[in-house]
Amino acid sequence: MNEFDDKSIEQIEEPEYTTLNLGPTHPATHGIFQNILKMDGEIVVDAEQTVGYIHRAFEKIAERRPYYQITTLTDRLNYCSSPINNMGWHMTVEKLIGVDIPKRAQYMRVIIMELARIADHLVCNAVVGVDTGALTGFTYVFQWREKIYDIFEQVCGARLTTNIGRIGGMERDFNDEAIKKIKEFLRDFPKIFDEFSTLLERNRIFVDRVINTGPITAERALSYGFTGPNLRAAGVDYDVRVINPYSSYDDFDFTIPVGVNGDTYDRFMVRQQEIRESLKIIKQAMDNLPSGNWYADVPEFYLPPKEDVYHNMEALIWHFKIVMGESDVPKGEVYHAVEGGNGELGFYLLSDGGRAPYKLHFRRPCFIYYQAYPEMIKGGMLSDAILTMSSMNVIAGELDA
Amino acid sequence: MAEITNTYVSEELYKKFGDAILSTDEPYGMLTVVVEVSSITSVVDWLKKHPVINAHFLTDICGTHFPQIPGKELCAIYHMQSMPNNYRIRLKCFVPITKPEVPSLTGLFPSANWMERETYDYYGIQFIGHPNLQRILNVDEMDYFPLRKEFPLEDGSRTDKDDKYFGR
Numbered sequence: 001m002n003e004f005d006d007k008s009i010e011q012i013e014e015p016e017y018t019t020l021n022l023g024p025t026h027p028a029t030h031g032i033f034q035n036i037l038k039m040d041g042e043i044v045v046d047a048e049q050t051v052g053y054i055h056r057a058f059e060k061i062a063e064r065r066p067y068y069q070i071t072t073l074t075d076r077l078n079y080c081s082s083p084i085n086n087m088g089w090h091m092t093v094e095k096l097i098g099v100d101i102p103k104r105a106q107y108m109r110v111i112i113m114e115l116a117r118i119a120d121h122l123v124c125n126a127v128v129g130v131d132t133g134a135l136t137g138f139t140y141v142f143q144w145r146e147k148i149y150d151i152f153e154q155v156c157g158a159r160l161t162t163n164i165g166r167i168g169g170m171e172r173d174f175n176d177e178a179i180k181k182i183k184e185f186l187r188d189f190p191k192i193f194d195e196f197s198t199l200l201e202r203n204r205i206f207v208d209r210v211i212n213t214g215p216i217t218a219e220r221a222l223s224y225g226f227t228g229p230n231l232r233a234a235g236v237d238y239d240v241r242v243i244n245p246y247s248s249y250d251d252f253d254f255t256i257p258v259g260v261n262g263d264t265y266d267r268f269m270v271r272q273q274e275i276r277e278s279l280k281i282i283k284q285a286m287d288n289l290p291s292g293n294w295y296a297d298v299p300e301f302y303l304p305p306k307e308d309v310y311h312n313m314e315a316l317i318w319h320f321k322i323v324m325g326e327s328d329v330p331k332g333e334v335y336h337a338v339e340g341g342n343g344e345l346g347f348y349l350l351s352d353g354g355r356a357p358y359k360l361h362f363r364r365p366c367f368i369y370y371q372a373y374p375e376m377i378k379g380g381m382l383s384d385a386i387l388t389m390s391s392m393n394v395i396a397g398e399l400d401a
Numbered sequence: 402m403a404e405i406t407n408t409y410v411s412e413e414l415y416k417k418f419g420d421a422i423l424s425t426d427e428p429y430g431m432l433t434v435v436v437e438v439s440s441i442t443s444v445v446d447w448l449k450k451h452p453v454i455n456a457h458f459l460t461d462i463c464g465t466h467f468p469q470i471p472g473k474e475l476c477a478i479y480h481m482q483s484m485p486n487n488y489r490i491r492l493k494c495f496v497p498i499t500k501p502e503v504p505s506l507t508g509l510f511p512s513a514n515w516m517e518r519e520t521y522d523y524y525g526i527q528f529i530g531h532p533n534l535q536r537i538l539n540v541d542e543m544d545y546f547p548l549r550k551e552f553p554l555e556d557g558s559r560t561d562k563d564d565k566y567f568g569r
Contacts, residue, residue: 052538059523060547064554095429222458225512238484334429335461335480335491346461348478361463363480371515400538 017045020382024053028386030127031396035373035385042381047374051367055400062360066325067093067167068303070360075161077362078398081120081341082162083112083152088338091246092347093167096334099298103290105169106248111182111285112155112164113247113338114278118189119148120341121229121271121278124393128268129200131387132209137196144189151185154178168302169295179286186283190276197272207265214376214388215263224375225368228343230392233270234262240339251288252281264384264391271393300327325355342366342393366398405488407432410454418444431491438494441479442504448481448490449509456481456490459506462516464524466498466549474498475526479506496526505530523548 018041023034032053038046058073065073074085087109094101101109122145126138149159154177156164165171174182200206216226221234231238239256241249257273259266295302299318308315321327331353337346343365350359369392376392377385410432411425421440426433436444448456460480467474473495482489496503505528506513517528518537525546528534536543545552 052536052540055538057547060552060554063548223511225459225510225516236484243484243487332428333433333491335431335489337460344460346480348461348463348480350465359463359465361461361478363461367515367519368512371512 015040022382022385024050028131030390031394031399033389033394033396033399037382037385039382044377044380044382044385047377047385049370049373051370052400054396058362058401059360063356063358065356066323067301067327067329067357068322069325070357071163071165072161074362075163076397077364077401078120078341078345078366078395079160080123080393080395081116082160083116083164084120084338084340085345086162086164087113087247088336088340088345089347090165090167091338092334092336092349093301094296095336096332096349096351097167097298097301097330099168099296099301101169101247101296102293103248104292105294105296107251107285107289108170108174108294109165109247110249110252111282111289112152114281114285115148115151115182115185117278117341118275119145120393121275124342124390125200125268125271125275126196127390128210128264128387129206131390132206134200134203134206137199140199141192141196144185144192147181147185147189151178151181154181166295166302168298169293171303172305173294182282182286186279186286190279193275193279201269201272210264210268210387210391212261213264213384214380214391215261216372216376217262220372220375221262221369224372226343226372227365227369228340229270229274230262230267230343230369232256233259233266235260240337240344244337246336246338249281252284254278254281264387267391329353329355337363340365342395342398343369362401364398364401366394367401370394370399405454405483405486410488410490413451413454414444417447431489433491433493435493435495438496438503441477441492441494442506442509444492445479445481445506446509454483454488454490455486456483456488458482458484459510459512459516460489462506462513462520464520464526464548466524467495468550470495472497475501475524477503477520477526501526502529503527505534507531522546525549 018039020037020039022037023029024032034050036048037044062070071086071089074089075082077085122141126141129137152162153159156162216234218234218236221231235258237256237258254277257270259270303322304315304318309319329351331351333350335348337344346363348361349357352358377388407427414422421437423435448454460482463478465476475498476493476495479492503526505517517531520526521534522536522539
C-alpha cells in the first residue's frame, strides 16, 4: 500500500509535456514561422522560435548594388506596405546626399504611405478576425485593399512589390485616374470600414476572445524593443511620424491612438484607429496638395522620364550613369527611420563614396519585437498563441530580411 | 525638459569615462561615439540610467567589417535613443578579427538578444555573456561569416563592375 502511494506521488511530480511543432508552414501562422511549443495539455509552457526560413541576405546583396537597385530589396521586407519601405529608403539616400524635396512630392509620398499603412493594418486586423473565426470581415475588406493596390498601379504600375518613387521625389505626377481613385476610396471606404468595425469592435464573442490575450506591459514592451502599433497598444505614445517628422508629417493634424493593456484587443483597436487617422491625413493631403514639381532638381539621382531617355542625349547620359551607379555619393553614415506598418523601420547606411553602400542595415521592427513572443504566449492556450501572432503583425519577409 | 545637445552628452561621457571614449563625431547630426570595447556595457548602462539623457531604448545593433584597418577589423554599431527627449546616439566599438569579443548587452536589454545573434551570424562577433549565441538567420551548419568583406557576392573573376573601371 505504501509502495503504491509513493509511486503515484512521483508520477504527479513529473508533469508530462507534449512537444508541438507549430510551423514552419502552418496555415494558421500566415507565413513561414516555426515555433516548437512545449505544451501542458492545451496550455503553452514554453516556446522555442526558429526564424530565417526565407532569409535572402538583403544586407549582403545591398553591398553590391547601386542605390536604385536596393529599392526592390526593400519592397520585399514588409510586403504588406512596400511603399513605406521604398520611400524610407529613398529618404535615407536623400538625407545622405542632402536634397530637399518639393512640397508636392512630400504630400504625394504621405498619401501613398498612408494608403499603404491602411492596407497593412487592414490585412492584420482582418486576419485577427479570421483567427477568431470571423471570416466575413476578411473577405469584405480585402476588396478594399485591392482598391488601394489599384491606386498604386496607377501611380507606379505595380501592385504588391511597388518600387514606387524615386530618389528626389516621385516618378510621375498623379494622373487623373489616380486622383479619381483616391477620391473614390476616401468617399466609399469609411462606410465599408465602419461596417467592418461594427462587425468586430463591440462584438461580444470577439471581445471576450481577444481581451487579455497575449498582453505585454509597457515596460516589457520597451525593453523588448517594441515600436509601432504594438508599442502604442501597451500605452507608449511613440510614433516616428510625430517625434521625428519626415516628409511634412508635421503639416497634418492627426492623433496617435494608444492602448492600455497591450493585449490583442488593444493592438486591434490601435490599428483600427490608425486607419481612421490615416484617412484623415490622406484627406488633408489631398485637399492641400500643393502645386509644383513632384521631383527635386537632382539630375544625378532622379531618373529622367523614359520619353526623354529615348530622344534626348543629356537624359540618356544621366539615365546610364544612374543605372550603372555612377553618381557621386558623399562619404558618411546616416540613420533614417520611418514609421512603417508595424513600427520604426530604420535604415543605417554607411557610404564610402562607392557605387554601392559599404554597409546597409535594415532595422526591421518585426525582427526585434518577435523575440517577445514566447513571453507573451506562456501560460495561455494554443489558440491564443495563434491569435497573438497574427495581432502582432509579424511579416515573414521583414523578419528574415 | 531642456533639449539635450550632442555637446552636453559628449562632455558628460568624457567626464565620466575619460580614456574609454576614443573619439566622438557628429555625422548628419547624430552623435557617434567610439567606445573602448571593455567599457561598452558600462557606457550603455550609464546612458540608460542617466537622469537627464535617459537613453532607455536600444534601437538597433549591427556590425560591419573593415578589412583595411588592421587590428580594428570588426565593428559593432549600437543605436540608442531616448523617447522623452527625442535624442538619438550611436555607439561603436572596434575589435580585431582574431579576437572578436564584445560584451553582450542582453543583461540590460532583452531586445539585444536577437540583434546580437544576427550580428554574430553575419560577422562572427562573439558577444560575451550572451545566453544563446547561435546563428539565427543562416543555417547552423554554416562555417563562415557571410557578411565579411572577403566573401564577394559575385564571382571574384568578374571585373566589369569594379569601381576602377569607372574612374574611382
